[in-house]
Amino acid sequence: MKKVVITADSASDLPKNVAERYGIEIMPMNVVIDGEEKKDGVDINAAEIFDYVDNTGKIPKTSAVPPAEYTDFFEGFVKEGKAVIHLSFCSELSSTCRNAKMAAESLKNVYVIDTLNLAGGIGLLAIKGCEMRDNGLDAPEIFSRLSRLVSDTKVSYLLDSIDFLRRSGRCSAAKAFGANLFSVKPCAAMVNGKIDVIKKYIGKSKAVRLQYANEQLENTDKIDLSTAFLYHSGVDSSELKSVEDLLKNKGFEQVITAFTGCMISLHSGRGAIGIHYLEK
8 A cells, every 4th residue: 555645735724833743745836926926835924925015005916836846746755655645726716726637647646636625625624634544544545535525614714804805806996995884894705616705794803703703603513523723814812712712612622723824815814714614
């Protein structure tokens, strides 16, 4: 049986210590600033992106990882005699997944899964894949089981403002003005591989965040309580603690709190919070 390595695009936003603990290898995605390509989590982080936007008023762009980079990435593991399970960023949002699959076609024992997701929707599958690997399952079986779990991921974010969405061209200035005027906090979720606004909250950030968290966790009998991700882009530590405590009180065995990475921060802006988990 070949040793299996679990890999993921950096849009998984896995904290470095978590990736190292599970042995998950990360493929950095690309952020383009003033025509210069930088590697997500290697050359640039979310805090630096926010500083850039503050200083210039411009939103950086993203670009897909080209097939040749994936080939080099995968080939390094294959030459070591390993099989690769790669968890890719959503194909509906980027050509990254297509490029990863193109690279995999030229290699043996490389399996690419379109997670139809981002952040914890990728990270949760990566952790499950590592647990399967550690339990002795081979690559084809892990690929099959993880593919069936894709539809069970629940990923959403409560945005504090839609200013970044407006400035990146993803909503009109008029809609942004109306949302900010009436303190509207949109809740965006991944639905069938696409970002959809599923609810709009009105009120002060702290109260709305707790309301969002409680509503996300209403039906715990349908939730896999092994792991939850709590992502944020600059939320006060005391507020984060309140949501962390809520997740633990709901029965989650592991709560992983992390700052959003570049790919998510480019659209969420500051003050976003997201709860991600798997359904049973």
